[in-house]
Amino acid sequence: MLVSRKPGRALLLLGALVAVAAAMSACQENLAGGAACPSLCPDTLTVKDVVLSGADAFDTMVNVVGVPPLGTEQRLLIANYVQGGSPVQTAAVLRFDSLIRILPDTDTLAAPKPIMRVDSAGLRITVIAPTDTTRDTILVPDTVTFLVYDVDVNAPDLDTASVHAQFNNSPIASRVVPRDSVKGAITIPLDTAWVGEHVRDGKRIRLGVRIQSPRSAQLNIGSADGGVPATLEYFGFSDTSKAFVTRNVNTHTPGAPQLTSLADYDLVLQGTPPPDPGILAAGGIPGSRVFLRFGVASALIDSSATIVRANLILHQLANVQFGTADTADTVLLQVGVVQASPRVTNIAAAALLVDPPGSLGITGVPTVNFRPDVARPDTIPLVGVFSLWRRLGPLVAQRAIVLESTGEGIEPRRYLFYSSSAPADSLKPRIEISYIPRSGFGLP
Amino acid sequence: MRLRFIPSALLAAAAAVSAAAAPARAQGNVSTQGFGYPPGQISAAAAALGGGPAETDGQSALNPASIAAWIRPGVYFEYAPEFRSVTANGQTDHTTTSRFPLVAGAITIGSRLTAGVSVSTLLDRTWETTRSGFDHFASDSVQFTENFKVSGAIDDVKPGFSVAVLRSLWIGMAADVYSGDNNLTIKRTSQDTTVQTFSQTSRLSYSGIGASGGIMWQPGSFLAIGVSGRLGGRLTAFRNDTVLTRATAPKRAGAGVTFTGLPGVVLAFRTDWEGWSSMNGLGQPGLAVTNTWDYGGGAEFRGPVALGEPVALRIGYRRRGLPFLVDSSKVTETSYSAGFGFLLSQGRSRLDFTLVRASRSGLPGVTEHAWTAEFGVMVRP
Numbered sequence: 148m149l150v151s152r153k154p155g156r157a158l159l160l161l162g163a164l165v166a167v168a169a170a171m172s173a174c175q176e177n178l179a180g181g182a183a184c185p186s187l188c189p190d191t192l193t194v195k196d197v198v199l200s201g202a203d204a205f206d207t208m209v210n211v212v213g214v215p216p217l218g219t220e221q222r223l224l225i226a227n228y229v230q231g232g233s234p235v236q237t238a239a240v241l242r243f244d245s246l247i248r249i250l251p252d253t254d255t256l257a258a259p260k261p262i263m264r265v266d267s268a269g270l271r272i273t274v275i276a277p278t279d280t281t282r283d284t285i286l287v288p289d290t291v292t293f294l295v296y297d298v299d300v301n302a303p304d305l306d307t308a309s310v311h312a313q314f315n316n317s318p319i320a321s322r323v324v325p326r327d328s329v330k331g332a333i334t335i336p337l338d339t340a341w342v343g344e345h346v347r348d349g350k351r352i353r354l355g356v357r358i359q360s361p362r363s364a365q366l367n368i369g370s371a372d373g374g375v376p377a378t379l380e381y382f383g384f385s386d387t388s389k390a391f392v393t394r395n396v397n398t399h400t401p402g403a404p405q406l407t408s409l410a411d412y413d414l415v416l417q418g419t420p421p422p423d424p425g426i427l428a429a430g431g432i433p434g435s436r437v438f439l440r441f442g443v444a445s446a447l448i449d450s451s452a453t454i455v456r457a458n459l460i461l462h463q464l465a466n467v468q469f470g471t472a473d474t475a476d477t478v479l480l481q482v483g484v485v486q487a488s489p490r491v492t493n494i495a496a497a498a499l500l501v502d503p504p505g506s507l508g509i510t511g512v513p514t515v516n517f518r519p520d521v522a523r524p525d526t527i528p529l530v531g532v533f534s535l536w537r538r539l540g541p542l543v544a545q546r547a548i549v550l551e552s553t554g555e556g557i558e559p560r561r562y563l564f565y566s567s568s569a570p571a572d573s574l575k576p577r578i579e580i581s582y583i584p585r586s587g588f589g590l591p
Numbered sequence: 592m593r594l595r596f597i598p599s600a601l602l603a604a605a606a607a608v609s610a611a612a613a614p615a616r617a618q619g620n621v622s623t624q625g626f627g628y629p630p631g632q633i634s635a636a637a638a639a640l641g642g643g644p645a646e647t648d649g650q651s652a653l654n655p656a657s658i659a660a661w662i663r664p665g666v667y668f669e670y671a672p673e674f675r676s677v678t679a680n681g682q683t684d685h686t687t688t689s690r691f692p693l694v695a696g697a698i699t700i701g702s703r704l705t706a707g708v709s710v711s712t713l714l715d716r717t718w719e720t721t722r723s724g725f726d727h728f729a730s731d732s733v734q735f736t737e738n739f740k741v742s743g744a745i746d747d748v749k750p751g752f753s754v755a756v757l758r759s760l761w762i763g764m765a766a767d768v769y770s771g772d773n774n775l776t777i778k779r780t781s782q783d784t785t786v787q788t789f790s791q792t793s794r795l796s797y798s799g800i801g802a803s804g805g806i807m808w809q810p811g812s813f814l815a816i817g818v819s820g821r822l823g824g825r826l827t828a829f830r831n832d833t834v835l836t837r838a839t840a841p842k843r844a845g846a847g848v849t850f851t852g853l854p855g856v857v858l859a860f861r862t863d864w865e866g867w868s869s870m871n872g873l874g875q876p877g878l879a880v881t882n883t884w885d886y887g888g889g890a891e892f893r894g895p896v897a898l899g900e901p902v903a904l905r906i907g908y909r910r911r912g913l914p915f916l917v918d919s920s921k922v923t924e925t926s927y928s929a930g931f932g933f934l935l936s937q938g939r940s941r942l943d944f945t946l947v948r949a950s951r952s953g954l955p956g957v958t959e960h961a962w963t964a965e966f967g968v969m970v971r972p
Contacts (some may be wrong), residue, residue, distance in 0.1 A: 162902075162931050166944040184761065190780060192789070194726050212936060455779075456728060456786050463782040511784040528785035534908050581786075589775045590828060590835060591625045591716075591874045591915070 183228060192583055194455065199443060201567050201578035206442035207547070208566055208576065210427055211498040214434035214555055217305065218408030221373040222275050224432075224557060225356060228363030231469040235432060238357035239308060240298055241270070242398040242410050243379045248346050249388050250385045250392075257293040260385030261347070268381035269334040270295060270320070270354060271393070273369040276330060287329045289362040295320040295335055298355035304400050304409055305412055314355055314416055329366060334380070352379060357416065359430040371396050371410045419469070419559050425568040428463065430478055430519070430552025430561030437564065438498045440485075440547035443578065448537050448546070451585035457530045461550075461564045462574040465522040469559040480525070480562055481514040484532055485547035498549050509535055514553070519562050529578075549585035595608055619684070619720035620677045621922050621951045621959040625878055625915025626870065627716030627744060630692040631885075632709075633668055635967030639930030639945035640889030642909030643859030650695050650969060652709035653845060653863075654805035654819035654913030655751035655763025659705045661697035663939075665971035669693040675961040688717055693967075708750040714914075715744040716773050720954025726786070733783045743773035745797045753897040759809040763819075767801030769826055769840055800828030801840040813852035823866070828873055838873035841914075842866040845885075855893035862886050867914035881921055883912035889928065900934040905945070913951065922953035930965070943967035 204514040215221075223239040249259040272293075298313040300306075301572075322335040335356075339524050358364055370374025380393040396410040419431030427437040448454070483501030491497045509531035517525050529548070536546050552561055565574040622628045633642050634650035645651040650667040673688045690712065697707030719740040725732045751765025772794055779789040794859030805819025823840030841886050847861030863885040871880045889907025896902070913922040930945030945965040952958065 162944055165946070165963070167805060192777060194728070196728055453789050454787070454790070455726075455789050456733075458785060479752065511787070513784075526785075530785065530787045579728070579730065581726070583789050583791075584777075585791065588791070589773060589795045589830065591878055 155257055156163070173444075189358050194581050197447070197580050197582070198577055199580065200575050202442060203443060203444075204578045205567065205576065206440060207440035207494065208427065209438050210422060211436045211438050211495050211549070212421065212428075212433060213495075214436050214499070216495070216499065217307070218406065218410070218412040219372055220370050220411075220413050220556075222367040222375075223370050223411060223413050224365065224367055225358050226365035226397075226432075227358050227360060228365055230363075230559055231467070231471045233469050233559070234417045235469070236415075237365075237432065238296075238314060238355050238414045238416055239272075239377075240412050240414050241272075241354045241356065241377045241396050242351070243353070243394055243396060244351040244398045245394070246346050246352065247378070247383065247392040248349065250383055250388050250390050252385075253388055260387060261554070262343075262383035262385055263347065264384045265343040265346055265451070266339055266382040266384065267391075268337040268339050268379070269286055270337055270356070271332055271334045271378045271380055272356065273332050273375045273377070274330050275367040275369055275373075275375065277367070277501065278525070284461060287326055287360070287364050287366055289360050289364065290323060290325055291364055291366070292321055292323045292330050292359040293333070293335050294318040294357050294359060295337065295354070296355040296357070299351060299353040304398075304403050304406050307414055310353075310355070310447050311414060311416060314357065314414075319354075331512065337379075337381075342379075346381075346383070351485070355414070355428075357385070372408060377411060391580060414557075419561055422563060425566050426493040427461075427550075427564040427566050429480060429550045429564075430554050430558065432556060432559045434552075434556035435561065436483075436498050436548060436555070437495055438485075438549040439550065439576075440545055441578070443533075443546070443580070445541055447582065448533060449541060452582045453585070454530060454533045454537070454580055454582045455529070457533045458579045459527040459529050460577050460579060461525045462565040462569065462576070463517060463519075463521065463523050463525050463528065464565065466519045466561060466563045470520045478519065478552045478558050478560050478562075479514045480517050480527075481551055481553060482527060482529070482532070483549040483551055484509070484535070485545045485549060487545050489542065489545050491545070497545060497547065501549050504531060507535060517562065521559050525564075618745050619722075620675065620686075620718060621917055621957060622675070622913060622924070622961070623716060623718045624913070624917055624922065625874060625880060627714035627715075627915075629714055629865075629914065630690060630712050632693065632711040632713070632747065634667065634693060634695075635671070635930065635943040635945045635965035636903075636905065636932050636941075637859075638947060638965055639905035639907055639928050639932075639943070640891060641861075641887030641909035641926070641928060642863075642885065643847060643861050643888040643907060644849045644857070645861055645863075646805070646819060646845055647815040647849045647859075649707075650693070650967065651751055652693060652695060652711040652747065653803075653843075654807060654817045654847075655707075655749075655765035655803050656753045656761040656805040656819065657809035657817055658697050658707035658763055658765075659753035659761040659807065660752060660921050661699070661705055661707065661754060661971075663971045664696075664698040665969055666696040667694065667967065667969040669965060669967045671963055671965040673961050673963045675959065677957065677959045679957040686719075688715075690715055690717075703755040704752060706750075706752045708748070710746055710748050713745045713747045713769065713771075717742045717744070720850065726781070726883075733781050733786050735779050735781045735786070737779045738778065740776045740778075741773055743771060743795075745771040746768055747801075749803065751803065753807070761807040763803075763805050763807070765803040767803055767821060767824075767840065769797060769799035769801065772796040791827065793830065795835070796829040797826065798829065799840045800824035813850060815849040815851075816847070817849075818846045823869055826870065826873060836872060836873050839869040841869050841918075851855035857891040859891075860890070863911075865914070870914070879916035879919060880914050881912065881916060883914055885909070885911035889912070894931065897933060898935065900938070903932040905930045905932070913953075917954045917957075920953045920955075921949055922951050924951045926950070932967075939971045941967075941969045943969075 300309040302309040376395040422428040485495035487500040632652040633645040637645040695709035748768040753763035803821040826840040843865040845863035849859040887909030893903040894902040926949035928947040932943035947963040
């Protein structure tokens with residue numbers, strides 16, 4: 148066959164162009180389809196639901212009252228106000244169990260001399276400025292009178308009731324501070340003779356501080372745990388020398404365990420009452436947490452099934468106590484994930500060993516703005532927490548959470564929930580779990 | 592081609608996962624049902640003629656006797672991306688699937704014996720679907736998006752030889768070693784933050800054997816006839832080290848004739864039967880597999896000269912059944928093809944390009960069309 152070379156080259160060029168275009172357009176695979184679904188699409192995933200309540204869902208469900216624990220406060224709340232018609236009054240207890248009772252002699256080779264008398268004695272506290280200046284719950288709207296009480300009692304360290312009773316006595320000192328001066332260090336003069344007697348006689352001094360004001364007031368003072376302890380200060384005189392001495396809060400009760408954190412603590416004189424039996428409470432003053440340890444079968448959490456949804460359903464009681472229109476949304480409910488190992492059997496301790504979900508890399512567990520004064524079922528998504536438990540296994544951390552209020556210990560409003568002893572099954576807490584069993588998919 | 596050269600012993604080395612079997616039958620298109628789409632095991636040049644010369648074509652991986660058609664040592668490589676469109680429910684998906692369906696090579700040993708090996712895709716299971724739906728939970732429903740992706744294939748590794756028993760008769764034998772895997776991923780996501788993303792992967796592996804044999808007869812200078820068949824041995828599906836299912840590899844039988852009696856024209860026709868139904872036990876109960884017939888033919892014309900050699904122009908037609916049914920409906924593929932090929936390096940190399948337009952039907956309301964561009968490169972040093 149006779150053919151010219153030109154059409155051959157042109158044909159070859161055309162073919163090459165087509166081939167190159169086809170090859171280049173196929174460089175990137177694009178496999179995704181779906182238009183023919185559902186008739187041609189796989190249906191391999193089956194979502195199963197299980198609703199658990201009572202012992203099937205929860206191993207432990209209790210209130211943990213007194214959060215933060217006595218003496219571990221980073222700052223001490225001193226409050227005296229009325230909210231929603233209910234009074235709130237807290238005080239700070241400051242212990243000076245060890246006092247400076249001797250002065251060094253000017254002759255350094257001589258023995259120290261005992262203090263024979265004191266002068267200019269005072270209690271120095273530091274008012275902590277609120278970190279959030281927009282918070283209207285930390286308010287000093289008027290002149291504040293600091294009242295100091297002698298709260299030394301011969302009682303066990305943790306017996307706060309007898310200490311509480313001391314606030315019924317007359318104060319041993321006071322100081323009126325104008326509103327604008329309620330900041331920074333404030334010294335409240337103490338009776339020199341009273342302090343001198345305790346110094347000379349080897350006695351301890353334990354003081355309680357509360358406030359009075361024509362209007363509702365509350366403030367925070369520094370604490371030893373927060374690094375800003377209160378101090379007792381005075382001039383001490385020996386027979387030959389004089390010195391200005393200061394002493395931070397400290398405590399050691401002879402014959403009792405050393406509980407250094409009790410050098411200062413908050414004492415609630417009037418606050419949130421204990422919840423009714425069978426009611427779970429989160430928040431309030433003193434702070435309360437709901438400790439929920441799950442008893443969901445390990446076969447569900449630790450198996451090859453994947454939990455895709457786990458919602459905790461709680462039925463909230465309307466709690467109007469301490470409620471006012473302007474405080475309706477001042478508290479939020481948040482979840483803390485317990486990090487205590489299963490060996491920690493003290494629930495109060497386990498309830499403190501918690502981390503927020505976000506710090507554990509868990510998403511989808513929101514801090515929720517449930518109004519405490521509304522009766523309603525609350526849904527708290529916990530699928531991220533369940534995934535964490537699956538990753539960790541059953542031996543690393545307790546499978547427990549705490550429900551806490553963002554106003555824990557500083558805001559009297561709190562959340563109340565029915566427990567498993569609720570009068571109706573529909574009111575009892577439950578966990579709704581949806582999971583996808585692992586399938587050996589693949590074979591057509 | 593999804594070539595996988597992983598011995599079954601290695602595939603069985605991973606830890607077992609106890610699992611309840613669940614089917615994954617359909618995949619959003621007509622052609623890759625079941626264990627996948629059979630590209631055909633034929634070269635780009637043969638595909639351009641509707642598969643007509645595959646029984647006598649050295650580069651195609653059907654008839655071991657045709658290994659003799661290599662004449663000289665060489666290697667062959669093929670790339671065949673498929674541009675597929677599936678229309679259903681008023682919507683059309685356009686997908687691109689890259690395939691490398693055939694690699695082959697041969698050497699001559701003396702004047703009568705030619706040994707060769709080919710690796711070709713028996714069934715390509717590569718697809719992906721994305722769809723939306725609702726998960727119905729205890730108290731509400733949540734919308735989800737599910738992505739299901741599979742890649743992989745069952746390949747046929749075929750070492751064989753062809754021997755000239757007479758001047759015009761060749762006999763070939765080959766072993767068929769089946770190997771490959773499917774990697775599957777399901778991912779279900781939701782915009783609802785209370786629902787966690789679900790993802791699961793699975794890997795299936797395949798292992799099996801078979802044997803092929805055939806003859807190629809050239810009764811005259813213008814005619815070549817090829818007849819071949821394949822016997823299926825055991826074919827096994829594994830997940831990790833767990834044997835899931837066993838079946839018999841598909842048998843096949845085919846015959847083809849190539850006629851070169853007209854000046855500048857080559858005519859070729861072929862028919863082929865494949866006993867896919869023996870694979871029935873390899874899938875889940877209910878997997879519908881059918882035996883298929885394949886008919887095809889075409890013509891090659893001597894075209895204009897380029898680069899010192901004439902360009903071969905090819906056209907073809909092919910009609911065949913696909914092995915895996917859709918909702919109990921058989922799937923038929925009809926394709927038209929055209930292409931060209933030309934020699935390079937004084938005939939030591941050849942480039943082939945084929946464009947195939949295929950239409951697949953089977954399920955009412957769903958239409959599938961595909962363009963497949965096949966690139967074949969043969970090099971003979």
